[in-house]
Amino acid sequence: MSKSALAYVVxxxxxxxxxxxxxxxxxxxxxxxxxxxxxxDEAAANILWNIRMPRVVLAGLVGxxxxxxxxxxxxxxxxxxxxxxxxxxSSGAAVGAVMTLFFGISIPFLGLFTLPVISMIxxxxxxxxxxxxxxxxxxxxxxxxxxxxxxxxxxxxxxxMSLMIALTGEELRxxxxxxxxxVSMRGWPYVQMAxxxxxxxxxxxxxxxxxxxxxxxxxxxxxxxxxDVKKSKMAILIGGSVLTGSAVAVSGTIGFVGLxxxxxxxxxxxxxHRHVLPLSFINGAALLIxxxxxxxxxxxxxxxxxxxxxxxxxxxxFAFIFFRQRRGGL
Amino acid sequence: MLQIENLSGGYGDKKIVDRIxxxxxxxxxxxxxGPNGSGKSTLMKLISGVLExxxxxxxxxxxxxxxxxxxxxxxxxxxxxxxxxHAFSHTVRETVSLGRYPHQSxxxxxxxxxxxxxxxxxxxxxxxxxxxxxxxxxxSGGEQQRVFVAQALAQNAAVLLLDEPTNHLDINHQKELLDxxxxxxIEKELTIISIFHDINLASMYCDELLLMDEGSIVRKGEPHxxxxxxxxxxxxxxxVSNHPHPELPKPQITLxxxxxxxxxxxxxxxxxxxxxxxxxxxxxxxPLKTVSSAVVNxxxxxxRNFLNRRVDANYNVDNSYEEMVDYIEDxxxxxxxxxxxMTAVRTEHAIVxxxxxxxxxxxxxxxxxxxxxxxxxxxxxxxxxVGTINTWIMVNGILSDEAFIQAxxxxxxxKTKALQHEEVIDPLTGTIATGTSTDSCLVxxxxxxxxxxxxxxxxxxxxxxxTGVFECTVEAIHLYREAKKV
Numbered sequence: 001m002s003k004s005a006l007a008y009v010v011x012x013x014x015x016x017x018x019x020x021x022x023x024x025x026x027x028x029x030x031x032x033x034x035x036x037x038x039x040x041d042e043a044a045a046n047i048l049w050n051i052r053m054p055r056v057v058l059a060g061l062v063g064x065x066x067x068x069x070x071x072x073x074x075x076x077x078x079x080x081x082x083x084x085x086x087x088x089x090s091s092g093a094a095v096g097a098v099m100t101l102f103f104g105i106s107i108p109f110l111g112l113f114t115l116p117v118i119s120m121i122x123x124x125x126x127x128x129x130x131x132x133x134x135x136x137x138x139x140x141x142x143x144x145x146x147x148x149x150x151x152x153x154x155x156x157x158x159x160x161m162s163l164m165i166a167l168t169g170e171e172l173r174x175x176x177x178x179x180x181x182x183v184s185m186r187g188w189p190y191v192q193m194a195x196x197x198x199x200x201x202x203x204x205x206x207x208x209x210x211x212x213x214x215x216x217x218x219x220x221x222x223x224x225x226x227x228d229v230k231k232s233k234m235a236i237l238i239g240g241s242v243l244t245g246s247a248v249a250v251s252g253t254i255g256f257v258g259l260x261x262x263x264x265x266x267x268x269x270x271x272x273h274r275h276v277l278p279l280s281f282i283n284g285a286a287l288l289i290x291x292x293x294x295x296x297x298x299x300x301x302x303x304x305x306x307x308x309x310x311x312x313x314x315x316x317x318f319a320f321i322f323f324r325q326r327r328g329g330l
Numbered sequence: 331m332l333q334i335e336n337l338s339g340g341y342g343d344k345k346i347v348d349r350i351x352x353x354x355x356x357x358x359x360x361x362x363x364g365p366n367g368s369g370k371s372t373l374m375k376l377i378s379g380v381l382e383x384x385x386x387x388x389x390x391x392x393x394x395x396x397x398x399x400x401x402x403x404x405x406x407x408x409x410x411x412x413x414x415x416h417a418f419s420h421t422v423r424e425t426v427s428l429g430r431y432p433h434q435s436x437x438x439x440x441x442x443x444x445x446x447x448x449x450x451x452x453x454x455x456x457x458x459x460x461x462x463x464x465x466x467x468x469x470s471g472g473e474q475q476r477v478f479v480a481q482a483l484a485q486n487a488a489v490l491l492l493d494e495p496t497n498h499l500d501i502n503h504q505k506e507l508l509d510x511x512x513x514x515x516i517e518k519e520l521t522i523i524s525i526f527h528d529i530n531l532a533s534m535y536c537d538e539l540l541l542m543d544e545g546s547i548v549r550k551g552e553p554h555x556x557x558x559x560x561x562x563x564x565x566x567x568x569x570v571s572n573h574p575h576p577e578l579p580k581p582q583i584t585l586x587x588x589x590x591x592x593x594x595x596x597x598x599x600x601x602x603x604x605x606x607x608x609x610x611x612x613x614x615x616x617p618l619k620t621v622s623s624a625v626v627n628x629x630x631x632x633x634r635n636f637l638n639r640r641v642d643a644n645y646n647v648d649n650s651y652e653e654m655v656d657y658i659e660d661x662x663x664x665x666x667x668x669x670x671x672m673t674a675v676r677t678e679h680a681i682v683x684x685x686x687x688x689x690x691x692x693x694x695x696x697x698x699x700x701x702x703x704x705x706x707x708x709x710x711x712x713x714x715x716v717g718t719i720n721t722w723i724m725v726n727g728i729l730s731d732e733a734f735i736q737a738x739x740x741x742x743x744x745k746t747k748a749l750q751h752e753e754v755i756d757p758l759t760g761t762i763a764t765g766t767s768t769d770s771c772l773v774x775x776x777x778x779x780x781x782x783x784x785x786x787x788x789x790x791x792x793x794x795x796x797t798g799v800f801e802c803t804v805e806a807i808h809l810y811r812e813a814k815k816v
Contacts, residue, residue: 080418207437214428216418220380221411225485226404226432271418 007269011282015060018289022056023048025293027300050187057191059183059292059306060285062251063261065198065243067284070258071265071276072205075212076236077131079143080321083258084123084244085314087146088153090255092126093119093241093248095157098175102164112193120197120245126153127237143325181254181307183292190250197246204239205277208232212273254288254307256314261287263321331356331521332377332489337386339376340545345384346372348545354538356488357519359512361532363556364542365566370525371412371493373542377523378409378491390489404432408485410478410492422461422469422477426453429484452484455510471498479507483514490515492524496531504528508535530582533557534575541565557581596776598724600684600693610638610680610695614776617667618724621734622772626654626670630734635668636774637661638697638720640677671770673718675699679809681802685794689780690726692791694798698806701814703749703763705756719765719803721745722772723795727782729775736785737773737795743787744796745769748803 024030030044030052038045070083084090096119099105107114134141134149165175205212211232214222219229247254261284265276291309298304332354340346346369354360364370375381377388379395388395390406398406408429429452430445453459456476466474475498482490495511496504512535515522526532532539532553539556541548543565549556559572562583569586596616604611617632627633639657647653654672655665675697682695698719721741729737746764756763785792 075418078418210431210434213424214431216420217425217428218411220375223380223400224378224404224409224411225428226401228400266418270424271420272424 004269004275007275007279008282011279011286015282015286015289018286018293019056019060022059022289022293023052025297026052054186054188054191055183055292056289058186058194058250059288061191061194061198062183062247062254063257063284063286063288063291064281065194065201065247065284066254066257067261067280067287068202068205068277069240069243069247070284071262071273071280072208072212072236072240073258074262075216075273075276076233076240077141077146078216078218079141079146080263080325081143081147081259081318082150083256083262084240084247085154085253085255085257086150086259086318087127088130088150088157089123089127089241089244090248090253091154091157091161092129093123093245094179094253095126095160096120096122096245097249097252098161098164098179101175102168112189116193116197116246116249118245119249120242123245123248124238124241126157127241129153131237179252180305181252181310182295182303182305183251183288184296184303186250194246194250197242201239201242201246202277202281204235204242208236208239209273209277212236212277216271216273252305252307254310256310256318257284257288259321260310260314260317263317331391332523333389333392334377335387335389337373337376337383337388339381339383339385340372341381346545347376347383349386350542350545350547351386352540352547352550354521354523356521357515358537359515359522359524359535360538360540361536362523362525362540362542363529363532364548368542368565369545370542372545374409374491374493374523374525378407379403401432401435404485404487406487407489407491408482408487410482410490410495412493412497419465419467421463421465422453422458423449423463425466425477426458426480426484429481432485448484448486452480455483455514456480457506472500472503475499476503476507479511488518488520490520490522490524492522494525494527496526496528504531511535529557529562530575533580533582534578553580557583559583596778597691597726598693598774598776600682600695603680603682603693603695605678605680605682607676607678608640610677610682610697612636612695612722612724616776618774619729619734619777620669620772620774621738622669622671622774623770624669624671624772625651626658626665626668628669631669633667633669633774635663636722636772637663637668637670638677638680638695638722639670639672641672641674643674645672645674669772669774671720671772673697673699673720675718675806675810676813679806679813681806681809683798683802685798687790687794689782689790692726692794692798693722693724694795694802695722695724696720696799696802696806698803698810700749700752700754700763700766700807700810702766702768703754703756704765704767705759705761706764708756708759708761719745719769719806720772721770721799721803722774723799725773725775725782725785725791726778727775727780727791728777729773729785729791730781730783733782733785733791734773734775736789736792738771740785740787740792740795741771741773741799744799745803748800748807751800751804752807754807 020032024032028047030048034041034044034048066084073082074080097115100115100118110117130149130153134146138145211227214225214227223229262280265279265283269275292306295304295306295309335351337350338348362370376383426449456479458476458480495507514520539553540550541556541561548565549561557572559570562570570583571586572581572583575582614634617634620633621630622628654670658665658668658670677697680695680697684691684693723737723741749763754763782791787796
């Protein structure tokens, strides 16, 4: 079996394992047999299919979306520290989402999709602003410059959110809980809300897998190799924003997934985007399902926000990558 | 194949390349030379389309570069940029494979046999096949450079733009890389434009050169038209001298350093010559510029030690050169710093004299044996016998290249005149000899003091050489004949 085939098999097995664990472990333990044979235990099947499964699927979608978006942003910016969270794109999406909730915006023909679409627009605007500002500061867009710009933007956007939350009053708790990131109590409608965008966004990024490979060597080199840099860049930015926006709209800001997963994937399987993108997608889903499982079981019956778990893993990984980039050569 | 018409451009308002026009024909290699900041790289970026020109047009196959879709242009034109650091790990194979990007299309397009063949061939040409799965970051700068050249070759484009392809490479890899590229250019009729820092490399490999300064073309043409002392000196603001390549009909240049550790006052004096029964020797404090027909270190060069060694009349060694080198080393001298000749004449009979003129002085040293006189105008089959006139002329002054050759001619004429004066006979023809069968001549100069552009017989130095060589040779023949009588 070739190395890449092995990578897919291993990743899919991990994902499968995560799903099974995600739906069976909890305050009410459920036998895995219930998955194939719901009639054996009606009550358990009810919990499994109506509470746990949508939660697991949603966590998987969000993890997949953030991970593949992170991988694409890193390739586009040649920056291993880039991810929707560190770039401030998640905050942009969150502002879009909070605004939608705060003002009760509902665009008629979008209906259910109003929330993710406005989040996506927030994400895209933020991404463009961050890149524009970073380029103004430093034409070569050094790693640190981009990340610092991301921090500036997320602080600013964070304060806007705090302001809006302070003004809401009664819905305060709900929005704060949402902000910290969670996939609990969302149910199938949220899955429906996110699914089309996650699929479309991921497909767009996957179409640009070869362009991303070329762009890792710099935009100029990519152009020499025949890449239409402007078009590819825009497509990747839009694809990444669609993914980030839809993920944030259904789960709030969950940090570092887009950083950790592509990094681990590259470490094990190399940095060819033809594989990094789909593998990040699968592994991102598995990771977030496991994180969510930990978040709801570690201090059961109380649930931790899932963002706490991802940050707990992600921040040290961030520090490690930063250290390696600066001190360990490449 | 490639036409550049009135091309101008730069960054922002700053115009770096100013109305440049030239063309390169299919299968030709053009080298761009110029000092740092002369606009070479900017010109390259304008040609490759990375920078938008403010005026002018670049045509490939008659079609403006701007009209090509990105992928189609990349199939026509491959670019090798200067090396950059990058943040992610890639294997050599992944990197070279990217060169096939412009040949792939469609959403699910897969790797074709043609892609694979092109990648394999490019890796083989650059001698990196065995590195296939090595990570780029684990390789040296030179190896990485070869990977990127392979990437550009894998593009299979008819036009190749190279920005200092030999950067980071040692001389062996410089040669290998340029040989490979040149071979590709010939076999596949590639059209190549390459920036060079090294004028000599550019001269050796390019069919045409283009010398740039301040965004404009100073000179364009074949290497001999461009690599000229005057232009190179004015563009690079540095002193150079040009000379022919030893094997190729291409000019090469040599830097003339601004700082030299040469104390003035170097003077060759007759009294410093060491004359013994075994040899005549002169050791100079500093190397003298020398042209000679010696046994060891013939031709031209700079040497400190000068040796005229006596060997037995029956000296017959298969490899006289090796034997001579051993002899020099055994005497405690460095063979690389010594010009050595041999003679069967008794070296204590050498005549060493100093002749003074207005410009300075010369020293002439002659050993003569005329038992083997030859009249050069009568070509007759003869067996080789020992009997040699060795003539040294050391000049305290600066000799030009012409002066070195003229000094040789003048010395030879004076020697011939001396033989005539002494009525040395060619025993085979019975006519007056013009020399012997194994004569050697050496002209050395301190290259300090007055400049002597010519050394013909009516120049000051020529007169001294003529008189000196004549007198010394006549006297040496006398001593030789007297010694024979005893």
